[in-house]
Amino acid sequence: MAKTIQAIRGMNDILPTQSPIWQKVENVLRESVSAYGYSEIRTPIVESTDLFKRSIGEVTDIVEKEMYTFEDRNGDSLTLRPEGTASTVRAGNQHGLLYNQEQRLWYMGPMFRHERPQKGRYRQFHQFGVEVYGIASADSDAEVLMLSARLWQKLGISEHVRLEINTLGDSDERAQYRDALIAFLEDHKDALDEESQRRMYTNPLRVLDTKNASIQALLVDAPALKDYLGEASRQHFSHFCELLDAVGIQYTINPRLVRGLDYYNRTVFEWITDSLGAQGTVLAGGRYDGLVGQLGGKDTPAVGFAMGIERIVLLLETLALTKDIPAAVDVYVAGMGDNCRIAAVKIAEQLRTSLPHCKVMTHCGGGNVKKQMKRADNSGASIALIIGENELDNNQVVVKHLRDDKGQAVIAQDLLAAYIAELI
Numbered sequence: 001m002a003k004t005i006q007a008i009r010g011m012n013d014i015l016p017t018q019s020p021i022w023q024k025v026e027n028v029l030r031e032s033v034s035a036y037g038y039s040e041i042r043t044p045i046v047e048s049t050d051l052f053k054r055s056i057g058e059v060t061d062i063v064e065k066e067m068y069t070f071e072d073r074n075g076d077s078l079t080l081r082p083e084g085t086a087s088t089v090r091a092g093n094q095h096g097l098l099y100n101q102e103q104r105l106w107y108m109g110p111m112f113r114h115e116r117p118q119k120g121r122y123r124q125f126h127q128f129g130v131e132v133y134g135i136a137s138a139d140s141d142a143e144v145l146m147l148s149a150r151l152w153q154k155l156g157i158s159e160h161v162r163l164e165i166n167t168l169g170d171s172d173e174r175a176q177y178r179d180a181l182i183a184f185l186e187d188h189k190d191a192l193d194e195e196s197q198r199r200m201y202t203n204p205l206r207v208l209d210t211k212n213a214s215i216q217a218l219l220v221d222a223p224a225l226k227d228y229l230g231e232a233s234r235q236h237f238s239h240f241c242e243l244l245d246a247v248g249i250q251y252t253i254n255p256r257l258v259r260g261l262d263y264y265n266r267t268v269f270e271w272i273t274d275s276l277g278a279q280g281t282v283l284a285g286g287r288y289d290g291l292v293g294q295l296g297g298k299d300t301p302a303v304g305f306a307m308g309i310e311r312i313v314l315l316l317e318t319l320a321l322t323k324d325i326p327a328a329v330d331v332y333v334a335g336m337g338d339n340c341r342i343a344a345v346k347i348a349e350q351l352r353t354s355l356p357h358c359k360v361m362t363h364c365g366g367g368n369v370k371k372q373m374k375r376a377d378n379s380g381a382s383i384a385l386i387i388g389e390n391e392l393d394n395n396q397v398v399v400k401h402l403r404d405d406k407g408q409a410v411i412a413q414d415l416l417a418a419y420i421a422e423l424i
């Protein structure tokens, strides 16, 4: 027998048993963005490698070691997108969406990073994200957080996620802080691990983000960015906090939260769960006022976030919040014998026309009552419709309840749609 071919490591199939959970999450996302008047943008999965190098930053996990980069047949260097913001800005600039305009956008789709696959961390994964352009004030930062808080509420996981926020200040403030931080790190160079030593000069703020506990302990005494903030940055942050307070979104300020991508300034934030182990960040983002200009557009303020859909699905599964997800089939229609099978097909088609939201599956392939009822049961349907010779002669249908003890009833075909509408 031929050897079966497996999927690429870290790239998952979403099977029919799992897709209802995905659809539930996706529906909540769509409802929520529409409640805030955001518009969808869809960009290609492949972009030129330069786009990500110039936006995400050369000295970042993503660009240093995670990108799927390849040469196409023309010898151009292309990369499977590792995130959505760079592509959104590229598209915005290319189509003149950002020039002197406000945009509130969202996207959803697969992203690719060559990481070590583990629970909550994959090589193809899916992000949902929002990006707001053209608004410099902190009310837009707060708006994207309100939108995210509403997602948790609608998904029933508000109690299981917490918000951490921080401000990175503006680039000149960060430059001053950077010098102070490098001086501190130089004093403690011997205590740093290899990665932190390497990043110390190229991207010292990332050292703050280390997962190494002994370095974390050392960093308690490091200079704090908040002491380097100017008046405008401080006011931006306090207005942001004030708005979160006003709508009752709770948060903690984590001065070591710096985010892994270079383009952020001022506000940064992460929603974290403690229910998924190490892969606890479910949504992350911040302000990136410099990126549009950096990618060739006119300077445009911007704020956004990206959410990892796999981690949300895992969280719903872990918390056993997937029970209320409806079955794929409501009604299974069975016909006994050749004549009745034709009638069954017609009745099913009429039902789909009369009740567009009813999920109707017709039995295919014949077989006796026992076989057809077994299929009905396996389908997950709550109701089976059975058409035998008797029903055919009298223009009737047997309606059988499969999931409770209500038994069965014989209903006239012309009353069937109304009868089923009451049941589902």
Ligand code: ATP
Pocket (backbone or CB within 6 Å): 083, 113, 115, 120, 121, 122, 123, 124, 125, 126, 127, 259, 260, 279, 281, 282, 283, 284, 285, 306, 307, 308, 309, 310, 311
């Ligand atoms: P992490 O610290 O977990 O590596 P990150 O800082 O690289 O996250 P972002 O680039 O900010 O993550 O992406 C936003 C969100 O996308 C993350 O919070 C996470 O939920 C999700 N995400 C990122 N990388 C992966 C991955 N490899 N597999 C699954 N989800 C991911």
Ligand code: MG
Pocket (backbone or CB within 6 Å): 061, 260
């Ligand atoms: Mg990462």
